[in-house]
Amino acid sequence: MTFEDGTTYTREFTRVNTWTDGFSTPLDIWDDVFAIEGEATGVNRQGNAYTHTITSALVIKNTCRWIVEGIIELKVKDKVAVLDYGMGECDNDATITINGNVREIKLRGRR
Numbered sequence: 842m843t844f845e846d847g848t849t850y851t852r853e854f855t856r857v858n859t860w861t862d863g864f865s866t867p868l869d870i871w872d873d874v875f876a877i878e879g880e881a882t883g884v885n886r887q888g889n890a891y892t893h894t895i896t897s898a899l900v901i902k903n904t905c906r907w908i909v910e911g912i913i914e915l916k917v918k919d920k921v922a923v924l925d926y927g928m929g930e931c932d933n934d935a936t937i938t939i940n941g942n943v944r945e946i947k948l949r950g951r952r
Contacts, residue, residue: 844886854881863903873903877911891917905931907948 842850856879863873876898884890892915899911908926915922923938933948 848886850883850886852881852883855879859898861900871903875901877901885917889918891915896923899926900929902931907931907933 842852844850856877859876859878861874861876863869863871866872877900878895878898880895881893882891894914894916895911896914897910897912899908899913902909909931910929911926913924915924921939925936925938927934927936935946935948937944937946
């Protein structure tokens with residue numbers, strides 16, 4: 842992607858979506874659960890290489906507006922952050938770990 846100011850952003854990714862629950866009830870989408878696995882790499886607008894790796898599958902339930910479980914490791918240059926969505930509760934609580942410091946955060950928006 843090239844922006845009006847001439848900077849660019851690149852992204853390549855692999856993503857596997859697995860339908861893990863609810864497939865035996867095709868007329869009831871509300872019991873469906875999905876797991877997402879994968880990785881993204883690229884170069885950001887500042888010219889720094891990055892990777893985003895799902896280290897524990899992200900779990901999505903159709904009955905919840907939030908990702909309910911899973912972990913993503915985010916690397917830019919030599920900096921690493923780990924975003925942990927929790928263990929299955931339908932809430933907007935997550936933790937972010939940067940340089941060993943864990944902070945609880947509230948997610949905004951939708952998945």
